Amino acid sequence: MIQIGNEAGFTPFPVALNNPPTKFSVQFDANGNPIGSTLKYNLLLAPAERADIIIDFSNVPAGSKLILYNDAPAPFPVGDPLLDYFTGDPDQTLFGGAPSTEPGFGPNTRTLMQFQVVNGRGAADPAAMNLLETLAVNGGATIGNLVNSLSPKLEKLEARKAVQVRDLTLNETFDDAGRLIQMLGTNKVPSTAPDGTLQFGLPYDADPTDVVRRGTTEVWRIFNTTGDTHPMHFHLVNLQVLSRQPFNVAGYDGVPEFTGPARLPDLNELGWKETVRMNPGECTTIIMRFDVPNIPYHVPVSPRTGGYEYVWHCHILEHEEHDNDATVDCDAVKRFTKTVCQRTNEKATRQLGGLLFSRENSSNGRQSPPKLSGEIL
């Protein structure tokens, strides 16, 4: 399987995924049910991320039927069995979940699509396909000149040209009804909870905190203090991912203490993006240039700010609809929300990006914040 593009266009070079094909060992929950691995995968996509991929079926016999299968735990990465739907899954109505899924019916979050392989027809694949495969398999990144002759040359934004570095936060707290919600915020502390917890999150209708200038380039360091990976989606601009780095969530007071080295984005995240996975316990650093297009009609300014408001938000719909959004005022951006998970006395542990996360749900149905419980060396 070769990826040649994402939601924002071509990747700088073709990327071979899971090559040569390997059968992954999966993780298991406390009841022995298989749950997906968050460390090894063919293609990891969060909501709103897209991939243009080429799959070579030439060695698969005609008549074969193959299933495109999703084994990503949800919420990612720790997962909750209540949100894992498949044929013959256990009846979870006693725990507030769904009844067992019968064959031929949904919901089913694992079985996505069936491929039926038939004999090839028409002309053979052009030779360029073989070259593409060779490039991808041999590591396109190391064959720069040849690759650039095949694919569009993509500009690489340079951090040194940024006029501003902003520190922003992904947060979770509880709403008035006791439900877990997610909010975007800055690194400034707008309030302190009764238990002394620092609250960075701002509601969606708060005034924009970030005013950007047309045409300028900015670097945003976004600290995920929640237990989930959030696919953050940006309106107005595309972006490039610079790095991910673990930080001390429990001790975060607006000034980060990094707990490990930064690492580069995955190969299929290079080039332009408009939705980026932001993992729990990590600072995801992105760079954007706010090139606002000229349009041949009048757009009224926001009566609230007198500028133009644009949104960045989590693309998990439940989070998006629950204040995980923020507006940016251009000459603008702002906030975000989260998953309600109410299993009781459940402890879950998952690995992601070399880090180990765990989360425990208390008997009152409230979910503890994620704890970084270790580092995998």
Ligand SMILES: [Cu+2]
């Ligand atoms: Cu989210």
